[in-house]
Amino acid sequence: MGRPFGVPVYVSPSWFLVAALITWVFGDQLDRILPGLGPVRYLVSLFFAVAFYASVLVHELAHTVAALRFKLPVRRIQLQFFGGVSEIEKESETPGREFVLAFVGPLLSLALAGVFHLGMKAVDPSSVPGVLLAGLMISNLLVAAFNLLPGLPLDGGRMLRAVIWGITGNPMAGTVAAAWIGRGLAVAVLLGLPLLTHTGTIGDRADSMGGMNTVMDALLAAILAAIIWTGAGNSLRMARLRTHLHELSARTLTRRAIPVEHTTPLSEALRRANEAGARALVVVDGSGDAAAIVRESAIASVPEHRRPWIAVSTLAQDLTDGMKVSADLTGEELLEHLRATPATEYLVLEPGGRIYGVLSTLDVEKAFVKAMARPQS
Numbered sequence: 001m002g003r004p005f006g007v008p009v010y011v012s013p014s015w016f017l018v019a020a021l022i023t024w025v026f027g028d029q030l031d032r033i034l035p036g037l038g039p040v041r042y043l044v045s046l047f048f049a050v051a052f053y054a055s056v057l058v059h060e061l062a063h064t065v066a067a068l069r070f071k072l073p074v075r076r077i078q079l080q081f082f083g084g085v086s087e088i089e090k091e092s093e094t095p096g097r098e099f100v101l102a103f104v105g106p107l108l109s110l111a112l113a114g115v116f117h118l119g120m121k122a123v124d125p126s127s128v129p130g131v132l133l134a135g136l137m138i139s140n141l142l143v144a145a146f147n148l149l150p151g152l153p154l155d156g157g158r159m160l161r162a163v164i165w166g167i168t169g170n171p172m173a174g175t176v177a178a179a180w181i182g183r184g185l186a187v188a189v190l191l192g193l194p195l196l197t198h199t200g201t202i203g204d205r206a207d208s209m210g211g212m213n214t215v216m217d218a219l220l221a222a223i224l225a226a227i228i229w230t231g232a233g234n235s236l237r238m239a240r241l242r243t244h245l246h247e248l249s250a251r252t253l254t255r256r257a258i259p260v261e262h263t264t265p266l267s268e269a270l271r272r273a274n275e276a277g278a279r280a281l282v283v284v285d286g287s288g289d290a291a292a293i294v295r296e297s298a299i300a301s302v303p304e305h306r307r308p309w310i311a312v313s314t315l316a317q318d319l320t321d322g323m324k325v326s327a328d329l330t331g332e333e334l335l336e337h338l339r340a341t342p343a344t345e346y347l348v349l350e351p352g353g354r355i356y357g358v359l360s361t362l363d364v365e366k367a368f369v370k371a372m373a374r375p376q377s
Contacts, residue, residue, distance in 0.1 A: 007064050009057065012080035022049040026135065033131055048132055052139050053079055055112050059143060060084040062108040066101045082227060083143070090332065091242065095166035095174075102158035109144035113137045151182030153231030175239035182232030190225035194218050241368075245331045248367055254327065254348045254357035255279040259288065262313035266302060269294070269312050280358035282347065283316045290355055292316035293323070293345045296362075317345070324349055327356045338364065 001009045027045040030037060037044065060077045063086040067074050075087040092098035116137035123129045148156040157178040164174035194217045257280035260269045269281050281294035298315035317323075322341025325348050329337060338346070338361065346359040 004061060005064060005068060007068075007074045007077055007086075009077045010079070012078055014081035015053065015079050018081055019046070019049040019053070022052065030131065034126070034128065037128070044128055044132065048135055051132070051136055053084075055109065055136065055140050056084045056143065058112060059105045059109050059147075060086045062104040063088070063101060066104045070097050070101065072101075082224065089336075091171075092162075095162040095171070098165065099159050099162035102155040102162065105155050106144040106147045109140045109147070113140040113144065116140065149185055150178065151185040151228065151232065152178045152235040153182065153228065154185075157182050157232075157235075172239050172243055175235055179232040179236045179239075182235070183229055186225040186229035186232065189228060190221050193221035193224070245335075248331055248334055248364065250325050250329045250334055250348055250359055251327045251356070253363050253367055254359045255363070257282045257355065257358045259284040259290070259355065260294075260312050262291070262311065262316070264312050265308050266299065266310045266312055266315065267304075267307035270299070270307065278357075280345070280360075281312060281316075282355060282358065283312055290319060290347055292318045293347055293358055295344060296360065297344065317343075319347055323347055325359055326351065334364075335368075 001011055003009070023042055023045040025045075026048050027042045030041040030044060034041065056079060057077070060079075064074050064077060067086065067088045070092065072092065073089045075089050077084060077086050088101075092101055113136075116133045120130060120133045120137065123133065125131075125134065147154050148159075150160040151157040152161065152175070160181065161171070161174035161178040164177050165171045168174070256276070256278040258269075258273050258276050258278045259282050260272070262283050262285075273279070273281060280296070281299075282290050283292040283294060285291045292313070294312050294316045302310055302315070320341070322337075323343050323346050325334070325337060325346045327348050327350055342361075344361050346361075348356040348359050350356050
């Protein structure tokens with residue numbers, strides 16, 4: 001939908017479902033508040049749905065601007081079923097930055113609520129602009145209040161995580177505490193939201209509610225609870241991964257490789273590799289410089305009886321700068337390099353430029369999964 005601050009903004013297809021639901025629900029509310037509107041009330045409701053998600057976009061842009069200010073890359077902003085998400089690709093380096101990064105979103109929502117409140121003073125509260133401004137003020141207050149709840153994956157959970165991180169010096173301790181509180185919030189939403197709507201604390205009173213309203217409230221609570229519970233679990237898994245991420249090292253994951261000239265028959269190249277205990281082949285030019293990597297999948301696709309007649313160059317992928325990896329890369333730096341230049345194999349070089357070996361994406365993925373499965377010590 002655009003690239004504010006250079007970050008692409010996407011709208012998930014689920015947004016259209018929510019926009020239709022808001023149009024329907026808010027349209028019914030308008031029929032009671034402004035009965036003279038007639039069918040036009042649904043156009044007003046649709047405008048409210050778009051304006052509400054524009055407010056959500058401002059909330060997410062606050063996170064994005066803060067992340068960019070801290071030199072944290074942001075892949076994209078996505079507006080989806082319940083709100084939006086800023087996909088920040090790296091963690092904050094300090095608990096203070098993490099707190100600020102989480103707090104700016106609810107702060108902007110509160111500021112927007114204040115702006116809409118001031119706007120209400122300039123219009124007739126019983127007019128269409130007055131009702132719209134009141135609805136936007138209340139919705140932004142709700143967005144701020146909901147996001148300030150102290151459980152992951154909400155902004156309040158990230159703030160709590162930052163506080164515990166700052167006190168203990170252990171980001172994992174903060175994540176565990178905030179994630180389990182988030183799961184508790186999910187249960188509270190599942191059980192409490194239908195109860196609050198049924199008693200009239202939120203929305204209509206029980207005596208004005210029909211069976212369909214009750215089902216909708218229960219369904220809404222179940223969806224919100226599932227989103228919070230899943231987000232809390234994902235936060236736990238990602239935190240556990242980051243504690244082991246330093247174990248991902250290009251040097252330790254690299255397969256030993258032997259250099260071969262481009263005219264070397266595949267069978268001969270494999271024989272040399274077996275003798276040397278190597279698991280990869282690098283095609284070199286006349287000067288001995290690496291020019292290409294023989295793809296493992298291509299080798300497997302050649303029947304054994306044809307290998308003496310196939311030159312390794314026909315199975316090789318020419319090297320680009322992005323396919324050259326330093327043997328000293330580890331952790332997030334290694335994953336970031338592989339993400340920026342997708343390939344099946346990479347040439348691993350020593351700092352001086354000497355060939356160290358070949359890094360297979362498959363080996364990195366296996367190590368990644370192993371790190372995710374390892375229990376936290």
